[in-house]
Structure formats: structure tokens, C-alpha cells
Amino acid sequence: MIRANFIRTTILASTLLAVVAAPAMAQQAPQPPTLTVFGDGIATAVPDIAVVTLGVVSEAPTAKDALAANATDMTAVISAITDAGIATKDIATSGLSVNPVYSDPSKDPEGRQQVTGYRVQNQVTVKIRDLAKSGPLLDKVVSAGANRVTGIDFDIDKAGALRDEAMKAAIAEARRKAVLMAEAAGVALGPIQSVQTSEGGGVPIFRAQMAMKADVSTPVMGGEQQISANATIVYIIEPLKK
Structure with a gap:
């Protein structure tokens, strides 16, 4: 009798879960179509x-x-x-x-070092x-x-402003691509679903090796340095309004 009651309770609980879950699954709306775009940005400055x-x-x-x-x-x-x-x-x-x-072992008769x-x-x-x-x-x-x-x-001593500039350039490039791709696909850009960004390190365009001695002052030229960033933006896209 106890085993039968346990089985009956389990079946009833499973039935109730299925009844509760069914409306929730039915209420889930289909995911809207999206457009994912990538952008790269670079800012250049003279090292200090x-x-x-x-x-x-x-x-x-x-x-x-x-x-x-x-x-x-x-x-x-x-x-x-x-x-x-x-x-x-x-x-x-x-x-x-x-x-x-x-010592050089090749110069020793017995090859000793x-x-x-x-x-x-x-x-x-x-x-x-x-x-x-x-x-x-x-x-x-x-x-x-x-x-x-x-x-x-x-x-670069204060590279924060340069990193911000590269990040803005990356996001602007991603947005430009999004507009271009949406126009070409015949859709409208909706709200932004997500934005992800990352920064790259400073890339020296010039690196010098110094001479040990010179008759005149050793020349040192800093060249330029690049700081890069990239951005990924996901847009919800919608049909064009007629």
C-alpha cells in the first residue's frame, strides 16, 4: 500500500509539473533576428x-x-x-x-674544462x-x-585618453558597418542587444637599438605608437516600415 501511494504521488507531481511548464513554454516568444557587427579602432601618438x-x-x-x-x-x-x-x-x-x-676544452690536451x-x-x-x-x-x-x-x-605616460580614442573609433566603425549592412539587406536597425569591447596593447612602430660608443650624442627617435581596440555590437533588426 505504501509503495502504491508513493508511485501515485510521484505520478501526480510529474503531472502537475507538466501542467505548470506547458503554459510557460507556450508563452516563450521567438527570438528576434539580430545583426552582429565588428569594428576595429586605432589611435596613434608620439611616445613621451x-x-x-x-x-x-x-x-x-x-x-x-x-x-x-x-x-x-x-x-x-x-x-x-x-x-x-x-x-x-x-x-x-x-x-x-x-x-x-x-676555459676552452678544445685547447686542453685532455679536453678538460x-x-x-x-x-x-x-x-x-x-x-x-x-x-x-x-x-x-x-x-x-x-x-x-x-x-x-x-x-x-x-x-606613453598617460595612455588612457588614447585608449578611449581607440575604443570610440572601434564602436563608430561597428556602427558604420551596421548601417551599411542593414541598408544592403533591406532591414531596419532596432535596439542594441549587446556591446562588447576589448583593448589591444600598444604596438611600437619603431624600436631602436643603441650603439655603445659614438663621437656625437647618440640619436634617439621615439617614432609613433599605436593603441588598438575592437568592438562587437549585436543589433535587433526589424522589417522596413512601408
């Missing part, structure tokens, strides 16, 4: 920041001597950087290593907020003892 990575490489018979020599030269290099007006907050150590230097000394590499990344100082600064640090300048990158 240079980021330089430079350093000192020192070698000596012992690790202690190599570290001492490197510290002396690196202190002189950092002094040259700060004397050029660069704030200490814009100077950051980006690499420090101590490695043994090995021996430690002949130690090499210390210390490098800093310097943010230069006045591009006009870039060339003279590089000349000063090389004269002070920097024997490695790996390159220079450029950036």
Missing part, C-alpha cells in the same frame, strides 16, 4: 617615455673581485643616471648574476620621462662604465 635597459659586465679571477669591480662601475653608472635628473623611483635593478668562466674566472652581470631598467635626455644619458652611462645597453623601448 623611453625605457632603457643597461648594465655592467665584469670579469675577474675570483667571484669576490668580480663583484667588487662590478659594484664600483655600477655605482658610477647609477650616479651618472641620477646626475642626469632621473628620479630614483625610475631606476630598478632588472638582473644580477654571478657565473663561472670556463676548467674555471678560469668569474663573470658578474648587473643591469638596471631606467625610465626616462624626457625623451630629449635619452641620447645624452646613454652617452654618460657608457662613459661611466656601462658596457651593455640591450636596447630602448618607448611608451
Whole structure:
């Protein structure tokens, strides 16, 4: 009897769910037709920041001597950087290593490789907020003892306005395409169903590699930098009104 009541209750509950769900399913309106468009936007500006990575490489018979020599030269290099007006907050150590230097095994009768000394590499990344100082600064640090300048990158200090400009351009391009496609398809654009946007990173159009020595001040040219954005807009489309 208990089992029969359980089965009867289950059947009744299932029947009630079906009765409740049926009107809800019947009330679901068909989804309106939509048009999805994509737009890309680019904003270009001249960089106003240079980021330089430079350093000192020192070698000596012992690790202690190599570290001492490197510290002396690196202190002189950092002094040259700060004397050029660069704030200490814009100077950051980006690499420090101590490695043994090995002999060439091909020159040993038994093909042995021996430690002949130690090499210390210390490098800093310097943010230069006045591009006009870039060339003279590089000349000063090389004269002070920097024997490695790996390159220079450029950036934009206040890129927010540039990103906004790229985003507006992307949305405007998507809207332009929507109007064009709707006219060609013979439909009218209705309300916007959704808008999605994303930003791309800054793309340097120019990147310089610096010479180690020069008879005149090292030329530094920032070129231009692009910031990109894209937008996706979904419109509800409607028949044209006659």
C-alpha cells in the first residue's frame, strides 16, 4: 500500500509539473533576428617615455673581485643616471648574476674544462620621462662604465585618453558597418542587444637599438605608437516600415 501511494504521488507531481511548464513554454516568444557587427579602432601618438635597459659586465679571477669591480662601475653608472635628473623611483635593478668562466676544452690536451674566472652581470631598467635626455644619458652611462645597453623601448605616460580614442573609433566603425549592412539587406536597425569591447596593447612602430660608443650624442627617435581596440555590437533588426 505504501509503495502504491508513493508511485501515485510521484505520478501526480510529474503531472502537475507538466501542467505548470506547458503554459510557460507556450508563452516563450521567438527570438528576434539580430545583426552582429565588428569594428576595429586605432589611435596613434608620439611616445613621451623611453625605457632603457643597461648594465655592467665584469670579469675577474675570483667571484669576490668580480663583484667588487662590478659594484664600483655600477655605482658610477647609477650616479651618472641620477646626475642626469632621473628620479630614483625610475631606476630598478632588472638582473644580477654571478657565473663561472670556463676555459676552452678544445685547447686542453685532455679536453678538460676548467674555471678560469668569474663573470658578474648587473643591469638596471631606467625610465626616462624626457625623451630629449635619452641620447645624452646613454652617452654618460657608457662613459661611466656601462658596457651593455640591450636596447630602448618607448611608451606613453598617460595612455588612457588614447585608449578611449581607440575604443570610440572601434564602436563608430561597428556602427558604420551596421548601417551599411542593414541598408544592403533591406532591414531596419532596432535596439542594441549587446556591446562588447576589448583593448589591444600598444604596438611600437619603431624600436631602436643603441650603439655603445659614438663621437656625437647618440640619436634617439621615439617614432609613433599605436593603441588598438575592437568592438562587437549585436543589433535587433526589424522589417522596413512601408
